[in-house]
Amino acid sequence: MRMSEGVEWAVHVCLLLDWLETDRPVSTTRLAASYDLPPPYLNKQLQALVRAGIATSTPGARGGFALARPLDQITLMDVVTAIEGPDEAFQCTEIRRRGMGAGSSGPETEIPCAVSIAMHRAELAWRRALAAQTLADVRKQAERVSPRLGERIRAWHARN
Template sequence: VRAGILASVPGAQGGFRLARPPARITLMDVVAAVEGPDEAFRCTEIRQRGAGAEAPAREFAHPCGVAAAMRRAELAWRRELAAQTVADLMDAAPANAPDRARRHYERLRG
């Protein structure tokens, strides 16, 4: 609800519904609402501890290969999720999906 994805419906038959059309809610919106906006990988700069602690600061001006690779993977993952919407998932549901699941999606649409 705080992320603007769901709206609360009060009352005995209340619950939640989508706050926006399914085509305007990306999977990245959902992930950010559940997991938060922070990146999945957090570099702790282990290069600057232990044997690397005595290296000059200029050696740490750029991220290490692991951090750079993780950043590229994170960006690709986020782009892919941002390119897919809840409507895409609904459209991709198999025609023989249980009626209960289809009714649930329709109820979320509002």
Template structure:
């Protein structure tokens, strides 16, 4: 399973906003600079998080993003789904009914494809694991130095 880099970006931005406990919105440009990311593309990922209710967005010169919920109420799966969408990563095209299986009676295919069943089981385990972990869990597991370094960086004036 391959996820786009936007998932990583979204996760790190959410963690950063959680560490900052932002009373004021953090601009996209500032978040992008912190990770050396392209602001326009990052903004698209952040807007997906807003649409999912994970972030709030304030427009304007003093605008930016904040967490919409407390860190303990945002799961890793919430972020993945917001950025990647809810679709299943494995899609069975029923190729067993083509080629050597073409023309066989429908009864031959009454049971779901074994690969579809195995993939779905694995995907559900993956989703459960990500849904069981929150931003608060990640914050607790991260070194305190990472949180402090992040706070110090954001306290500095933005480079112009």
């Protein structure tokens, strides 16, 4: 499964918004500068997070983005769905009914094929794994590796 870089950006920005510990919205420009990202493309990801109810948007010169709910209420699956959409990754096109299978009939063509069943089973496991992990879990893991990460992020933003 290949996801767009927008998923990575969105997860990092959600974590960043939490680490900043501010009651004010943070502008796209400031969020983009945090990771040296192009603001227009990041803004598309932020708008997708707003549509999904993960973030809020405040218009105007002092506007920007904030989290709509705590990290422990946002799963990785929520972010993936917000950015990539809800469609399943595997789309069976029933190629078994073409070529050598054209014109075939019988029970083997009336039930889902083994390839489709296997792919859907794997995708379900992947989706369940993402749904089982919150952004709070990801934050804890990041802070285990780098205990002063939040401090460093807030200090960088205070200077820039």
